[in-house]
Amino acid sequence: MSEPLILASGSAIRAQLLRRAGLSPEVVPARIDEGALQAALVAEGAAPRDVADALAEQKARKVSQRRPGALVLGCDQVMVFEGAVLGKPGDIAEARTRLRALRGQSHQLISAAVLYRDGVPVWRHLDHATLLMREFSDAFLEAYLERGWPELAQTVGAYKVEEDGVRLFADIQGSHFTVLGLPLIPLLVHLGRIGVIEA
Numbered sequence: 001m002s003e004p005l006i007l008a009s010g011s012a013i014r015a016q017l018l019r020r021a022g023l024s025p026e027v028v029p030a031r032i033d034e035g036a037l038q039a040a041l042v043a044e045g046a047a048p049r050d051v052a053d054a055l056a057e058q059k060a061r062k063v064s065q066r067r068p069g070a071l072v073l074g075c076d077q078v079m080v081f082e083g084a085v086l087g088k089p090g091d092i093a094e095a096r097t098r099l100r101a102l103r104g105q106s107h108q109l110i111s112a113a114v115l116y117r118d119g120v121p122v123w124r125h126l127d128h129a130t131l132l133m134r135e136f137s138d139a140f141l142e143a144y145l146e147r148g149w150p151e152l153a154q155t156v157g158a159y160k161v162e163e164d165g166v167r168l169f170a171d172i173q174g175s176h177f178t179v180l181g182l183p184l185i186p187l188l189v190h191l192g193r194i195g196v197i198e199a
Helices: 012-020 034-043 048-066 092-102 138-148 164-168 184-193
Strands: 005-007 071-081 084-086 106-117 120-133 169-173
Touching (some): 005 012, 048 071, 092 138, 106 184
16 A cells, blocks of 8 residues: 555454455544434434435544544445334344344445545445345344344344354345445545555
8 A cells, every 4th residue: 555544443344354455454443423423314314325424424534633644434334224224223122123123124235435634525435235134033033143242233234244144134235345334346446546555
């Protein structure tokens, strides 16, 4: 890399994706109240893609203001089910209720990435994926929650497709990277275009 990239997120999977792609991001989590911001945007009637974009932008902006000259990446993801934007489950009971509601149904994940420099946005990208859950049994669900909790509380869907959560699904349409919360390929193309990585 010709210059450092700061990841304004504490997401282990996002940092891992960047490292596996040959980048060496500095991880500087942005301390924002995602739940409160998302709730306010939803209450104002913001579209789901605008909610994801605003959350990603807020993270990038906050870290960029503290790191002049640095290229800062903010990312976020929202889940949309039956027209509603859903946040991370607050407890295991909420996760159980959500996964039961999703069983046999489709939902969308919208992932946003925003690059900032000197407190100004310089690039953004949004993508979505559609996921169909299979008709899994209650016994499978309970075993899954028991194995994965409390880590599953850090995901909008109460599942991790990069792990055994993939077994919850019958079909996934869209980029695997988008499902994981980072539209990686468009980001790499842009970084190559501006000379941050070798093109």
